[in-house]
Amino acid sequence: MHFKAGLLLPLLADAVLARSLSGDYQKPNINRAASYAxxxxxxxxxxxxxxxTNPWPEYPRPQLERAEWQNLNGIWKYQDAAxxxxxxxxxxxxxxxQEVLIPSCLESAFAES
Structure with missing residues (x-):
């Protein structure tokens, strides 16, 4: 069975999400001066x-606004699984x-390689 590298990132993202739900995490510093380009x-x-590099902080659908919504857009760091x-x-x-501007995909101009 040949394991595709494209499957590693979603699995790594799931692991990071599980860790973040435990409460032991740091929020990204969106206002930092970054070398991102x-x-x-x-x-x-x-x-x-x-x-x-500063995505809109507003909820994308105001007519369906959620009281507990938090914007996670900004520059995030990631690393491909080796x-x-x-x-x-x-x-x-x-x-x-590596860095990526969220929301966007890793293959776009907004992700560093």
């Missing part, structure tokens, strides 16, 4: 450089190698 993607659009064993021991408390 939009990259040149294989396919560009006018939006690549107009979006900026192996299947990496999923069993996620890198908690370590500096991660």
């Amino acid at each position: 939009v990259k040149e993607p294989p396919l560009t659009t006018d939006w690549n450089f107009k979006v900026g 192996s299947l064993n990496s999923l069993n021991s996620p890198p908690f408390g370590q500096e991660l190698a």
